[in-house]
Amino acid sequence: MNINLKIWRQSSGSTKGILKSYRLENIDPNISFLEMMDILNIKLVKEKKDPVAFDHDCREGICGSCGFMINGSPHGPQKATTVCQLHMRAFSNEEDILLEPFRAESFPVIKDLSVDRKAFDRIISSGGYVSTNTGEAPEANSISIKKEYADEAFLSSACIGCGACVAACKNSSAMLFTSAKVSHLSLLPQGQKEGKDRVAKMVATMDEEGFGSCTNTGACSAECPKEIGQVNIARLNQEYISSSLSSLLKKKE
Amino acid sequence: MTEFNLFSKAPNGELHTKWEEYKNNLKKLTPEEANKYKVIVIGTGLAGASASATLAEQGFNVHAFSFHESPRRAHSIAAQGGINAAKNYKSDGDSVMRLFYDTIKGGDFRSREDNVYRLAEISKNIIDQCVAQGVPFAREYGGLLDNRSFGGVQVSRTFYARGQTGQQLLLGAYSALSRQMEKKKVVFYSRHDMLDIVLVNRKAKGIVTRNLVNGKIETHSADIVILATGGYSNVYYLSTNAMASNVTANWRAHRKGALFANPSFTQIHPTCIPVKNDFQSKLTLMSESLRNDGRVWVPQKKNDQRRPTEIPEGERDYYLERIYPAFGNLVPRDVASRRAKEVCDEGRGIGPTGFAVYLDFQKAIDEKGEDFIREKYGNLFDMYQNITNENPYETPMKIYPAVHYTMGGLWVDYNLMTTVEGLFSIGESNFSDHGANRLGASALMQGLADGYFVVPHTAMDFLAKETPLMKDITDRPEFKEAKDKTENEINKLMMVDGKMAVDEVHRELGKIVWDKIGMARTESGLREALSEIPKIKEKFWNNISIPGSDKDVNQELEKALRVKDFIELAELMAFDALDRNESCGAHFREEYQTEENEAERNDKDFKYVAAWDYSENENPKLFREELKYNNVKLKTRSYK
Numbered sequence: 001m002n003i004n005l006k007i008w009r010q011s012s013g014s015t016k017g018i019l020k021s022y023r024l025e026n027i028d029p030n031i032s033f034l035e036m037m038d039i040l041n042i043k044l045v046k047e048k049k050d051p052v053a054f055d056h057d058c059r060e061g062i063c064g065s066c067g068f069m070i071n072g073s074p075h076g077p078q079k080a081t082t083v084c085q086l087h088m089r090a091f092s093n094e095e096d097i098l099l100e101p102f103r104a105e106s107f108p109v110i111k112d113l114s115v116d117r118k119a120f121d122r123i124i125s126s127g128g129y130v131s132t133n134t135g136e137a138p139e140a141n142s143i144s145i146k147k148e149y150a151d152e153a154f155l156s157s158a159c160i161g162c163g164a165c166v167a168a169c170k171n172s173s174a175m176l177f178t179s180a181k182v183s184h185l186s187l188l189p190q191g192q193k194e195g196k197d198r199v200a201k202m203v204a205t206m207d208e209e210g211f212g213s214c215t216n217t218g219a220c221s222a223e224c225p226k227e228i229g230q231v232n233i234a235r236l237n238q239e240y241i242s243s244s245l246s247s248l249l250k251k252k253e
Numbered sequence: 254m255t256e257f258n259l260f261s262k263a264p265n266g267e268l269h270t271k272w273e274e275y276k277n278n279l280k281k282l283t284p285e286e287a288n289k290y291k292v293i294v295i296g297t298g299l300a301g302a303s304a305s306a307t308l309a310e311q312g313f314n315v316h317a318f319s320f321h322e323s324p325r326r327a328h329s330i331a332a333q334g335g336i337n338a339a340k341n342y343k344s345d346g347d348s349v350m351r352l353f354y355d356t357i358k359g360g361d362f363r364s365r366e367d368n369v370y371r372l373a374e375i376s377k378n379i380i381d382q383c384v385a386q387g388v389p390f391a392r393e394y395g396g397l398l399d400n401r402s403f404g405g406v407q408v409s410r411t412f413y414a415r416g417q418t419g420q421q422l423l424l425g426a427y428s429a430l431s432r433q434m435e436k437k438k439v440v441f442y443s444r445h446d447m448l449d450i451v452l453v454n455r456k457a458k459g460i461v462t463r464n465l466v467n468g469k470i471e472t473h474s475a476d477i478v479i480l481a482t483g484g485y486s487n488v489y490y491l492s493t494n495a496m497a498s499n500v501t502a503n504w505r506a507h508r509k510g511a512l513f514a515n516p517s518f519t520q521i522h523p524t525c526i527p528v529k530n531d532f533q534s535k536l537t538l539m540s541e542s543l544r545n546d547g548r549v550w551v552p553q554k555k556n557d558q559r560r561p562t563e564i565p566e567g568e569r570d571y572y573l574e575r576i577y578p579a580f581g582n583l584v585p586r587d588v589a590s591r592r593a594k595e596v597c598d599e600g601r602g603i604g605p606t607g608f609a610v611y612l613d614f615q616k617a618i619d620e621k622g623e624d625f626i627r628e629k630y631g632n633l634f635d636m637y638q639n640i641t642n643e644n645p646y647e648t649p650m651k652i653y654p655a656v657h658y659t660m661g662g663l664w665v666d667y668n669l670m671t672t673v674e675g676l677f678s679i680g681e682s683n684f685s686d687h688g689a690n691r692l693g694a695s696a697l698m699q700g701l702a703d704g705y706f707v708v709p710h711t712a713m714d715f716l717a718k719e720t721p722l723m724k725d726i727t728d729r730p731e732f733k734e735a736k737d738k739t740e741n742e743i744n745k746l747m748m749v750d751g752k753m754a755v756d757e758v759h760r761e762l763g764k765i766v767w768d769k770i771g772m773a774r775t776e777s778g779l780r781e782a783l784s785e786i787p788k789i790k791e792k793f794w795n796n797i798s799i800p801g802s803d804k805d806v807n808q809e810l811e812k813a814l815r816v817k818d819f820i821e822l823a824e825l826m827a828f829d830a831l832d833r834n835e836s837c838g839a840h841f842r843e844e845y846q847t848e849e850n851e852a853e854r855n856d857k858d859f860k861y862v863a864a865w866d867y868s869e870n871e872n873p874k875l876f877r878e879e880l881k882y883n884n885v886k887l888k889t890r891s892y893k
Contacts, residue, residue, distance in 0.1 A: 012805065028530060030642070035532045038756065045754040045809060050801045053808055055322065057495040059535045061636065062420055063326045085639050110466055111806040118443060121323050125435040129428035130387045134307040134705045135378070137385035141342065144396035154389040154414055157421060161325055190387045 001027050001093040005040070007052055008100040013108050013116075019098075029089040033076065034059060034066065036088055054113040061085040061225065064160035067167070068113040069100040074164035074223050082162065082225040102167035106174070106210045117163045119209040120177060126205035127198035128181040130190050149187050157184040158226050165220035165228070171212030176220035178206050179236035180228045186239055196243035203240060259512070259864055259878035263367035263667040268884050269349075272371040275667075276710050280717035287312030289721040292712065293460055293475040294318070295447045295502050297430065298327030299423055299697060300680025301481030303704030306429035309438035311709060313716075316473060317430070318442045318462060320497060320811075324427045328483060328495040329700060332419025333540035333633065334403065335411035336383075336697040338376035343400055347408040349373045354885055356695060359405045359585050360660070360688020361838035361854065362887050363515070365862070365880060367667060368685050375702040380412055382705055386425040390414050403693035404541050405585035405892070411694045416540050416633045422697055426704070445471075446811065447502040448742075449735045450478060450509045450676060457676035459727065461735045463743075465811060468804040470743075472727040472736050476716055477675045479708060480506060481700075484659035484681040486519065488819045488826070489771070490763020492656035493525060493538040497811070503663055503682055504818040511671040512864035512876055514664035514684035516822065517830035520691055520839050521772050522657030523549075523589035526640055526650075527609040536655040537640060539612070540633055541693040544582045546617035546626065547650070549573050549589070551610050555600040561611055561649050572596055580892040587690045587839040587852075588892060590654035594772050595850065597653070604651045613649035654772060658696060660687040660839065661829075664864040664878070668711035669703060672864075675719075677712060679703035684862065689838025743803050746813050751796035755812040758797060759819070762789045766823050774830050775843045782827040790820045825865055828873055835859045847889075856887055 002025045010017030024043075027036055034056055041051035056066040061082040068083065070076035076086045091097060099113060107115040157180070165176035182199050185191025191198075214233060221230045264275045282290075294305045294317045302324050305317045321327060339352040352373040357364060380398070384390065390412050391399040400409040414421040433439040442462070449461035451472065459474035485500035486492035507513045524539045550571045552564055572592060574581045582589075593610050596602065603609050618626055623646055627634070634645050641651070663671045663678040665685055670677050680700040687695065726732070769782035793816065799809045836845040836852035837859070845853040862878040 028532065030529060031532045032534070032640075035534050038534055039532060042754040042756060045798055045800055046752060048798060048800050051809060053806050057321070057326060057497050058328060058331045059496060060331050060537055062331050062417065063328070063495060064330075065322065065326050081639065085636070087639070087642075089642065114806065117322060121325075121431065121434075121441075124428065125431040129432045130385065131432065132382075132385045132429075133310045134303075134382060134429070134709070137378070137381035140340070140380045140384040141397050143384060145392055146396055147392045147394050150389050150392040153387070154391075154417075154421070157389050157424060158417060160420075161323065184389065185387050188387050188389065190385060 001029050001088065001091070003027060003091060004094070004096045006096065006098045007112070009052070009112055010109050012111055017109070027088055029087070031088055032059070032084065033086040033088060034084050052113065053111040056084055059084040062160060064162040067102060067162040067164055069102065069167060071098050074102060074167040075225050080225055080227050102163050104166045104172035106172065107163060107166065115163070117161070119211070120161050120163065120174070122209060123174065123178055123202055123205050124181060127194070127201040128185070130185065131194060143189060145188060153184050153187040156180045156187065156228065156232055159228050160226055162225065164223050164225060166211065168219040168223035169212065170217065170219070171215060173214045173220070174206050174209070174211035175214035175233050175236070176224065176228055178202050179232035182239055183232040183235040186235065195239060196246055199236060199239040200243045200247070255858065255861065255877060257861065257877050257879040259664070259862070259876045261365055261367065261667050261878060263365070268366065268370050271367060272374060279710050279714035282312070282713055282717050284312030287713070288314065289723060290314065290716050291316060291475040291722070293473060293478045294481060295460065295478065296327070296481035296483060296682070297324035297441070298329035298481065298483060298680065299426055299700035300704040302423065302426035302430045303701050304479055304481060304679055304708050305439050306426065306433050307705050307709040308712065309433035309436070311713060315433070315439045316442065316475060317439055318445045318447060320444060320446045320465060322443050324430055324441065325424060327423060328498050329423045329697070330420045331495065332697055333416040333538065334542040335401065335413035335418045335694040336379065336422065337403070337410050337692070337694045338380045338412060338698065339373055339410060340377055340380060342398060343409045345408045347410050351408065352376060352410065355406045356686065356692060357688070357885050358890055359692040360690050361852065361890055362688065362856070362882065363837050363880065364686055364688030366882060366884055371707070372686050372699060372702050375706045376698050378706055379698060379701045383422060383425050386428060388414065388421050388425040401542055402545055402583060404544060404583045404589070405580070405692045413542070416542070416630060419697060422701065426701070446814065447505070448739045448814065449505050450673070451731050451735045452509055452673065453726070453729060453731050456674045458722070459732060461739045466806060468802070468807065470736055470740050472732040474722065474726040474732065476719055476722055477677065477712060479677040479679060479712065480663065480682050481679045481704065482682045484662065485819070485822060486656045486659055488763070488823055489656040489766050490760050491528065491533060491536050493522060493536050496535060499815040499818070500822050501815050501818045503678070504822060506663060506671065506673065506676060508867050509673060511673045511676060512664040512866055513661070513825060514862050514864040515661040515829065516826045516865065517770060517833065517840055518660035518689050518838065519656060520586055520658040520660060521590040521654040523586055523593055523654050524612060524652045525655035526637065527604060527606065527653040537636065538655070538657060539637060539650065539652060541586070543612060543630060543633065546629070547582065547612040547614050548616060549582055549610055549612055551596045551601040551603060561613070570601070577892045584892045585690055585692060590772055591841060593654055609651040609653045611649040612652045614645065615649070618646065658691055660684065660689065660691055664862065668715070669708050670711070670715065675715065677708055679708050689840050743810065746810065747799055747803050749794060749797050749799070751798050753792070753796040753798060755797050755799070755809055755816050758789065758793045759812070759816045762786070762816070762820055762823060765789065766826065770823070770826050770830055773841050773843050776831065779827050779831040783824065786820060786824045786827065793817065793820060825873055829863055829865065832863060832875060833859055854889070
């Protein structure tokens with residue numbers, strides 16, 4: 001198959017970017033999208049031109065490194081699929097394919113399609129953990145957890161932190177990402193002790209980092225490659241209200 | 254008479270109490286005292302993140318470096334199947350002793366008893382630790398932790414979180430690390446490649462790094478350096494490792510005096526999605542856990558072109574079940590891989606290339622139902638379907654072995670310290686626990702054992718005997734010299750100005766390593782590799798092209814720096830495989846096999862760890878550590 005790529009080229013965060021066109025011919029529809037990008041980059045290197053920078057690593061859909069906009073969708077047209085798991089058979093012959101970085105103020109462009117998502121790490125750092133030191137843990141089976149809760153917590157914890165939710169949101173909200181971690185820990189007895197503090201701190205950090213507010217459009221879940229559900233946002237809101245109420249009560253006391 | 258000139262420094266005493274006693278006698282520092290020391294950790298996967306978090310909890314000031322954007326992107330995240338622990342929750346007769354024995358036997362009697370026993374002991378603490386952090390392991394309906402079986406063992410001791418166990422464990426370690434980052438006890442340097450170790454008075458006191466965003470070459474000093482930089486499977490170009498996994502940090506340490514042990518012990522995982530074409534950039538693993546319910550087979554006839562569902566039962570060869578009735582489809586990885594190669598070499602392989610075998614779930618689906626299979630392996634089946642465009646619920650998976658893990662690595666003593674003082678190596682980056690073959694679900698176990706429960710004690714003991722630097726010493730000449738050398742090397746690479754992309758040279762190297770130092774090795778093949786690799790090196794230094802600037806994001810330069818070291822490593826692997834005139838575990842020398850085509854060990858001459866010294870223009874020099882077995886009886890591995 002032949003394709004016509006339009007790719008956002010930006011040499012660094014402090015320079016302006018432009019769209020450049022590239023044509024690739026005789027692409028095997030069974031190769032992955034990133035293998036197509038490899039072919040383009042090898043071609044560019046041989047022409048002594050700067051190859052396209054993009055983040056990627058495991059190419060198994062789990063490390064969360066990859067992700068950019070393909071024809072306006074984070075990770076491209078296929079549901080529940082990261083860019084690295086996307087194959088060229090999802091596109092048609094002679095298709096125009098537009099590639100741009102995730103656009104969000106909190107994700108500054110590093111180069112071309114690569115953006116800086118360290119704001120996510122700072123959200124986690126502000127409370128996305130259980131405060132337990134190595135060696136202090138009780139015997140594992142002394143904590144019994146209902147299978148349904150463990151399974152639900154797993155589904156929330158399956159978030160790969162790729163940032164597609166932010167890129168999909170018209171407000172660049174990080175609500176789905178933050179709520180997935182809050183949900184994971186609040187569903188488990190280990191995480192409940194610090195629950196109220198956690199949600200308050202993580203939401204505050206999310207705001208400080210410049211992410212927008214959530215207006216419940218559901219675009220984030222729809223585009224999430226790991227299908228992290230809207231129910232997480234509902235859980236965060238519930239935790240947040242309960243946290244705000246209790247701090248209000250504390251103040252009155 | 255073989256000369257042994259390398260010693261593990263493991264304490265004497267009774268195996269069962271050795272570590273506890275040793276640990277109790279190690280020197281301790283209070284958090285206030287520990288606060289005077291700075292520790293550099295390279296790599297923040299399972300081993301690096303867990304070590305960084307724990308050392309910070311003890312009071313040390315940790316500076317952690319990763320070439321990734323975030324610690325959560327490390328390749329530990331891709332481990333699917335699970336983590337072993339001798340909890341004996343299933344009351345199926347498991348014990349620390351049994352996990353110890355399985356690991357020693359699985360490694361084909363080429364690992365160190367003391368280390369492996371300690372690993373088995375610690376396995377129990379790991380599960381406790383991870384559960385306390387909120388790792389959502391799979392549970393039974395009664396609320397307790399669930400287990401499953403893995404290859405090479407007959408008990409059920411593998412803890413798991415669907416097919417994403419590595420992800421959940423890494424997120425646990427990352428959360429502990431994040432907590433220490435918030436407390437400012439850990440400073441995390443993202444997108445930094447480590448390019449050299451700096452020695453001061455022969456002790457590791459710092460590193461040289463390249464900032465991958467702005468290209469700056471930086472130096473950092475510390476009281477000790479810990480390498481947690483993973484394995485080197487990407488020397489084969491195609492492997493199940495992530496694209497950027499590399500040997501560079503380890504290789505630079507090796508060049509500075511850290512011996513490299515058993516480099517040719519590389520694990521070929523039996524169940525990966527087969528190579529489909531020349532553009533393939535990496536291989537995808539299908540978890541070993543699938544062999545709990547999947548049956549491996551090929552047609553009995555050669556070149557059978559029928560669809561798998563058209564081949565009647567009587568014309569199929571379930572060769573693992575046939576050859577190994579006791580373990581069946583759950584034989585260890587090296588055995589399953591070699592047998593797959595054998596049936597394909599006979600012409601009975603399937604699929605367009607003939608280099609694949611079936612992994613069939615029909616029996617399990619018939620007996621347990623499709624929902625049961627979906628619940629257990631759903632994400633793996635989806636991944637398979639997405640990549641191959643075939644539905645494994647309807648037609649058997651096609652699989653073939655691929656490089657997956659490296660047992661070899663930097664030589665370390667019982668304290669996990671390399672032959673360079675003050676330089677530690679943990680997780681996959683060291684050679685320590687898996688001998689000549691690693692059992693499934695044991696890599697996560699070792700990474701976390703080293704990081705949470707071993708190195709925090711042994712590093713503290715080392716530091717307690719060191720005077721803390723208490724200041725930045727990067728103005729010393731050793732740092733300037735290392736920095737200049739790194740800059741010169743980068744300039745040299747940028748100036749090559751040839752016509753090949755680095756990936757193309759890497760692919761050529763990988764083909765040689767796969768063909769000659771892969772699943773089966775011969776003396777003549779290894780000698781060919783030793784004559785071909787220098788040609789690749791020449792090609793690399795004359796023909797590569799790195800467009801753009803080194804003062805900027807330059808992913809081609811990053812690759813070139815890694816491939817340069819892979820080429821040198823490949824040569825060492827060939828020397829190592831050539832030295833070892835025996836077959837053991839994953840190291841299969843065709844000259845040394847039994848009549849039943851099993852690996853034929855030679856304990857009289859090769860019961861040692863081969864650790865190699867680097868020398869610029871001469872052949873590497875071999876040091877040997879004798880392996881002593883006081884608690885297990887050496888015997889021929891049998892899974893029949």
